[in-house]
Amino acid sequence: MKLSKCLFTSVFMLSLAGCSLFGGEEEVVQVSPSPTVNNQFPIQQIWQNSTAGNTHIYSLLGPINYDNAIYVASRSGQVKAIDLSSGNTLWDVNLSKSTLFSSHTALFSGGVSADDKYVYVGSERAVVYALERNTGKVIWEKAVKGEVLARPVSSEDKVILHTANGFLQGLNRDTGDDLWDLSLEVPPLSLRGNSTPTIAHGAAIVGDDNGRVNAYYINDGQLIWQQRISQPSGSTEIAKLNDVDSTPVVEGNLVYSVGYNGNVVALDLSNGQIVWRKELGSTHSFAVDSTRLFVVDQDDNVQAVSKNGGAEIWKQTGFLHRQLTDPIIYQNYIIVGDFEGYLYWLNIDTGELAAKTQVSSSGLISKPLVVDNKLIVQAKNGDIYAFIKN
Numbered sequence: 329m330k331l332s333k334c335l336f337t338s339v340f341m342l343s344l345a346g347c348s349l350f351g352g353e354e355e356v357v358q359v360s361p362s363p364t365v366n367n368q369f370p371i372q373q374i375w376q377n378s379t380a381g382n383t384h385i386y387s388l389l390g391p392i393n394y395d396n397a398i399y400v401a402s403r404s405g406q407v408k409a410i411d412l413s414s415g416n417t418l419w420d421v422n423l424s425k426s427t428l429f430s431s432h433t434a435l436f437s438g439g440v441s442a443d444d445k446y447v448y449v450g451s452e453r454a455v456v457y458a459l460e461r462n463t464g465k466v467i468w469e470k471a472v473k474g475e476v477l478a479r480p481v482s483s484e485d486k487v488i489l490h491t492a493n494g495f496l497q498g499l500n501r502d503t504g505d506d507l508w509d510l511s512l513e514v515p516p517l518s519l520r521g522n523s524t525p526t527i528a529h530g531a532a533i534v535g536d537d538n539g540r541v542n543a544y545y546i547n548d549g550q551l552i553w554q555q556r557i558s559q560p561s562g563s564t565e566i567a568k569l570n571d572v573d574s575t576p577v578v579e580g581n582l583v584y585s586v587g588y589n590g591n592v593v594a595l596d597l598s599n600g601q602i603v604w605r606k607e608l609g610s611t612h613s614f615a616v617d618s619t620r621l622f623v624v625d626q627d628d629n630v631q632a633v634s635k636n637g638g639a640e641i642w643k644q645t646g647f648l649h650r651q652l653t654d655p656i657i658y659q660n661y662i663i664v665g666d667f668e669g670y671l672y673w674l675n676i677d678t679g680e681l682a683a684k685t686q687v688s689s690s691g692l693i694s695k696p697l698v699v700d701n702k703l704i705v706q707a708k709n710g711d712i713y714a715f716i717k718n
Contacts, residue, residue, distance in 0.1 A: 357649055358648070358649070359648065359649045359650060360646060360647060360648040360649065360650060362650070362666070362668060362670050362684070363646040363647070363672075363681055363684070365672075365681045365682070365683060365684050367682070367683040367684070367685075368682045368683055369682070369683060369717055369718060370717075370718040371671075371673075371683060371685045371715055371716075371717060371718070372715065372716050372717075372718050373713055373714070373715050374415070374702070374714050374715065374716055375414065375415025375713075375714045376415065376711060376712065376713050376714075377400075377408070377410050377415050377416075377417065377711070377712040378710055378711045378712060379400055379401065379402035379406050379408055379706075379710040379711075379712065380402040380403075380404045380406050380710050381402055381403070381690065381707065381708055381709040381710025381711065382402075382403045382404070382708070382709075382710075385403055386520060386693065387403055387437060387693065387694075387708070388437075388439060388477070388521065388693060388694050388695075389401055389402070389403065389436060389437065389439060389440065389694055389706065390439060390440070390694025390695050390696075390697065390706050391440070391694075391697045391704045391705075391706050391712060392439075392440045392441055392442055392479075392697065393412065393442075393697060393699040393704070394442035394443065394444075394447075394461065395444075396411070396412045396413070396699075396700070397409050397410065397411065397412060397418060397461075398410040398411075398412055398697070398699070398704055398712070399440050399442050399447050399461075400440060400706055400712055401436045401440050401449045402436065402710050403433070403434075403435060403436050403437070404422075404424055404433040404434065404435075404436075405422050405423040405424030405425075405433050405434030405435075405436060406420065406421070406422050406423075406424075407420075407421050407422075407423065407436075407440070407447065407449060407457075407459060407464060408420045408421075409447075409461075409464065410712065412699055412700060412702065412714075415712075415714060419462075419463060419464040420464070421459065421464040421465075421466075423436075423457060423466070423469075434451050434453065434455075435451045435452040435453050436449050436450070436451050436452075437450065437451055437452045437475060437476060437477055438450025438451065438456070438475075438476030438477055438478060438479060438480065438489075439478065439479030439480075439524070440479065441479045441480050441481060441482065442461055443461075443482045443501075444461070445460070445461060445501070445502075446458040446459060446460065446461055446467060446482070446501070447459045447460075447461050447464075448479075448480040448482065448487060449480075450472070450475075450476025450477075450478075450479075450480055450489065451475065451476060452475040452476075453475070454471060454472050454473065454474050454475050454476070454491070455469055455470065455471055455472065456469070456470050456472055456476060456480055456487070456489060456499070456504070457469045457470075458487070458501075458504060467502075468503060468504035469504070470499060470504035472489055472491060472495075472497055472499075473491050473493065473495035473497055473509060474491030474492050474493035474494070474495055475491060475492045475493070476489060476490075476491055476492070477490075477491075477492050477520065477521055477522045478490045478521075478522040478523060478524040478525075479524045481524060481525050481526075481527060481532075482501055483527040483546055484501075484546075485500065485501050485502065486498050486499065486500065486501055486507060486546055487499045487500075487501050487504075488525050488527065488532050488546060490522045490523060490524065490525055490534055491522070492520075492522055493514060494511055494512040494513060494514035494536065494537065495509055495510070495511055495512070496509065496510050496512060496525070496532065496534060496544060496549065497509040498546060498549055507548075507549075508548055508549035509549065510544070510549045510551075512536040512537070512538075512542070513536070513537075513538050514536075514537050514538070515537055515538060517565055517568075517569065518537040518569065518571050519537075519569060519571045519573060519588060519611055521571070521573040521611060522537075522573060523535030523536070523572055523573050523574060523575060523576070524575040524613075525575075525576075526575055526576045526577070526578050526583075527546060528578040528597065529597070530545060530546055530547065531543045531544060531545055531546065531552055532544050532545075532546050533576040533578060533583055533597075534576070535571070535572025535573060535574060535576065535585060535587070536571075536572060537570075537571045537572075537573075538570065539556050539557060539558035539559060539560070539570035539571070539572060539587050539590060540554050540555060540556050540557065540558075540572060541554070541555050541557055541572060541576060541583065541585045541593075541595060541600065542554045542555075543583075543597075543600060552600075553599055553600030554600060555593075555595055555600040555601070555602065557572060557585060557586070557587045557590050557591050557593045557595075557602075557605070558570035558571075558572060558587030558588060558589055558590025558591065558609070559590070560589075561589065562589070567589065568589075569588050569589055570587055570588055570589050570590055571587065571588045571611065572585060572586070572587040572588070572590070573588065573611040574586050574587075574610065574611065574612060574613045574614065575613040575614075577613075577614050577616055577621075578597060579616070579635075580597075581596060581597045581598060582594045582595065582596070582597060582603060582635075583595040583596075583597050583600075584614060584616070584621055584635070586608065586609070586610045586612075586614070586623060587609065587610075588609050588610065588611050588626055589609045589626070590609050591605040591606060591607055591608060591609075592605065592606045592608045592610075592621065592623065592633060592638055593605045593606075594635070594638070604637050604638050605638065606633060606638030606639075606640075608623065608625055608631065608633070609625060609626045610623050610624060610625045610626050611626065612624040612625075612652075612653075612654045612655070613654045613695070614655075615654070615655040615656050615657045615662060616635075616657075617657060617676070619634065619635055619636070620632050620633065620634060620635060620641060621633050621634075621635060622655045622657070622662050622676075623655070624652045624653075624654065624655055624664060627648055627649060628647045628648055628649050628650050628651065628652045629643055629644065629645050629647070629648070630643070630644040630647065630652070630655060630662065630664060630674060630679060631643045631644075632662075632676075632679065642677075642678055642679035643679065644674055644679040644680075644681070646681060647664070647666065647672070650666040650667060650668070651666060651667040651693070652664045652665065652666055653665040653666070653692055653693060653694065653695050653696065654695035656695060656696050656697070656698055657676065657698070658673070658698050658703055658717070659701075659717060660675070660676050660677070661673040661674060661675065661676055661682060661717075662674040662675075662676055662679075663696055663698075663703065665687070665692030665693075665696060665705065666691070666692060667691045667692070667693075668686070668689065668691060669686050669687050669688040669689050669690060669691050669692055669707060669708075670684050670685070670686050670687070670692075671684060671685050671686075671687055671692070671696070671703075671705065671715075672684045673717075683717075685715075687705055687707055687713055688707035688708070688709060688711055688713075690707050690708040690709035690711075691707065691708045692705065692706075692707055692708065693708060694706050701716060702714045702715070702716055703715040703716070703717075
């Protein structure tokens with residue numbers, strides 16, 4: 329059973345009424361109001377486009393860039409290429425299968441990815457599509473082992489998939505044919521989301537739903553190493569969750585990762601041994617610069633920690649339980665979005681809130697994208713925006 333962050337809000341509201349989904353007493357958690365800020369600079373919207381979004385579904389579908397084109401998808405089955413400079417649509421295809429008598433939407437869920445030849449997108453229907461990048465023509469579609477919540481990742485002649493039921497699969501990039509698959513153990517209860525693999529030196533580095541980071545050869549799926557970074561604990565089912573849903577970051581001979589109810593860690597890439605760890609739980613992927621990791625923790629505090637040992641540099645506590653997006657770096661700022669559709673600019677050196685703007689009242693869940701000094705944002709209702717800082 330996969331739980332989304334939205335369910336936690338429901339659990340907390342039930343707690344206020346004196347009951348709980350899991351029995352016993354639950355901690356009452358308050359959501360902070362959106363912080364007030366006097367913007368230190370103007371934020372300009374330079375274009376807007378749209379897809380068919382769904383504000384009632386927890387979806388991490390977000391934009392991706394390749395060669396000055398932005399690729400986006402909607403849950404219903406629309407895939408679109410957008411010109412980065414103008415916001416004009418380059419191509420637009422719909423992969424839902426509707427007839428006069430029925431509608432069979434694609435239920436896209438697995439993020440969008442792109443390489444020099446193809447655009448890839450996965451679905452809750454356990455199907456992955458590869459589209460010709462310049463035209464949107466479907467090259468292949470493939471039924472896979474489970475619903476796809478993480479972005480497909482291509483490397484050389486392969487596409488690597490991580491499915492919600494714990495399979496890691498390698499497919500041929502040009503045909504979709506099976507190359508190998510393996511099963512990662514999945515607990516009865518986990519968070520809705522999966523770690524997107526990171527490819528480095530012929531290996532796929534990926535988190536699982538049992539608190540571990542794993543390394544596998546992409547040629548045949550053989551295990552290289554496995555390291556636990558989060559351990560089940562506590563008396564409630566939620567306290568025992570220990571998913572590693574973040575995308576690992578590989579730099580030099582180190583792998584950085586973080587687990588829910590767990591730790592931020594630096595691991596040795598060659599053998600998975602822990603170089604350092606810091607107690608800090610999160611489902612979010614990092615933003616990184618030359619010396620720091622920036623992470624949104626599981627209470628929606630934004631933190632900067634040192635790559636050299638994990639010491640805390642600063643911590644912004646003004647967004648408690650506002651269901652923030654993954655952080656990204658834009659110029660000298662850390663940017664996050666929230667469930668009410670606000671974007672926030674934080675000073676990268678201090679964590680001070682420097683500016684905010686409301687993008688869409690439908691809310692923001694997916695990670696923003698920075699390309700060529702532009703900030704690209706996809707709202708829950710499917711609208712796509714490009715902003716610049718003046």
